[in-house]
Amino acid sequence: MRIGELAARTDTSPRLLRYYEEQGLIVPDRAANGYREYDDRLVDRVMQIRGLLDAGLPTRIIRQILPCLDQPRAIHFSDATPEMISTLEHELDRMTARIRCLTRNRDAISGYLAAVRGR
Incomplete structure (x- = not known):
C-alpha cells in the first residue's frame, strides 16, 4: 500500500x-x-x-x-541502559495505573448502560 x-x-x-x-x-x-x-x-x-x-x-x-x-x-540486552530500564519501569507503572482507571471507568459506564436499558 x-x-x-x-x-x-x-x-x-x-x-x-x-x-x-x-x-x-x-x-x-x-x-x-x-x-x-x-x-x-x-x-x-x-x-x-x-x-x-x-x-x-x-x-x-x-x-x-x-x-x-x-x-x-x-x-x-546490550542496548538496555540503566536509564532505559528506569524509564520503562516508570512507564509500566503509569500504564498499569491507567489500565486500572480505564477498567473502573469501563465498568461504571457498563453499569450505567445496564441500568438505563433496564428501565
Missing part, C-alpha cells in the same frame, strides 16, 4: 509516517519507481508506536523495545 493508505488506515499523517521511518521505527519497501510500499503488517506496528508515544516513551526507547513486539523476538 502507499503512504496515503497507511495514513488513512492508522489515522496518522504521511509526514509523521516519514518521521517514523527516519527514526527507524518502520521500514517500507521501495518500488522500482522509488515510491514507498508499506506492508499490511505496518498498520499494527504504527498503532503500537502511537500507543507507546502516547504513553510518553521517546522514539529512541521505542526503537529498542520494538523487537519485543515481533515474533520471533530478537531482544538485544
Whole structure:
C-alpha cells in the first residue's frame, strides 16, 4: 500500500509516517519507481508506536523495545541502559495505573448502560 493508505488506515499523517521511518521505527519497501510500499503488517506496528508515544516513551526507547513486539523476538540486552530500564519501569507503572482507571471507568459506564436499558 502507499503512504496515503497507511495514513488513512492508522489515522496518522504521511509526514509523521516519514518521521517514523527516519527514526527507524518502520521500514517500507521501495518500488522500482522509488515510491514507498508499506506492508499490511505496518498498520499494527504504527498503532503500537502511537500507543507507546502516547504513553510518553521517546522514539529512541521505542526503537529498542520494538523487537519485543515481533515474533520471533530478537531482544538485544546490550542496548538496555540503566536509564532505559528506569524509564520503562516508570512507564509500566503509569500504564498499569491507567489500565486500572480505564477498567473502573469501563465498568461504571457498563453499569450505567445496564441500568438505563433496564428501565
